[in-house]
Amino acid sequence: MTNLNQRSPSPEFCPLAIGPDLSPLPHLKAAGTTSVDFAGLLSSPLLLHEDLSSGCGGQTWPAGMLLAKHMLRYHRDDLRESRILELGAGGGLVGLAVAKGCNVEKPLVITDQRAMLSLMKHNISLNQLDGEVEAVVLDWGELLGEDILHLKPDVILAADCVYFEPAFPLLLTTLADLLTLCPSAQVFFCFKKRRRADMQFLKKAQKAFNVVEIMDEDRPVFSRQGLFLYSFTAKTQQRNGS
């Protein structure tokens, strides 16, 4: 097992981004287990198995690192009663960090496509979080499953889910479904701008939801790296609250 700083950094890779010219696959980061303590915010490090064989979520991503750090720094003690769900969790970086380092009392649900299910489950067990974190399949754009409808999540985590343009409307649909299911819910949404199209996603989100930048002392640094950290809430919530 290696520390995140000792393992090779996660390359900017996504199999979905392979061009129509069938250009050669970039070099894949080798599978292995990373340990990460988010600059000391976790007293015992999170163990994360990374394996890109099931998809690009099988490695750590910069927005995931940032969102996990943000939650550990600013939300350690205010999520006790929250019903937390993570979208596009990949190996579970953000959700597992929250389950490990924040005071949460309810089981936290990490979700992704079916191909990522075994990696999510593996990482739950690796951190002895069975019973505290559950891995569930949630495909953006599809109807929410019974377990999610029952949970009515009121805190939604989404990191580095903006990277593949055809999936933008699907992700917006799922976010809208979740904010309809629980109109008081808050989405913590973190992404890295890689292409101009990524800002189109943000424009559409701004039309559909209340989108507000979240305060974070690292903002000057992460802004320079093209990282964005927002809160999305339902528009109706603002009307009721104002």
Ligand SMILES: C[S@@+](CC[C@H](N)C(=O)[O-])C[C@H]1O[C@@H](n2cnc3c(N)ncnc32)[C@H](O)[C@@H]1O
């Ligand atoms: C770039 S990875 C980010 C992983 C993790 N959140 C992080 O920050 O390290 C994006 C994730 O979104 C998931 N994803 C992509 N399209 C999806 C879809 N249509 N439905 C559900 N998840 C999807 C991928 O499987 C992948 O795990």
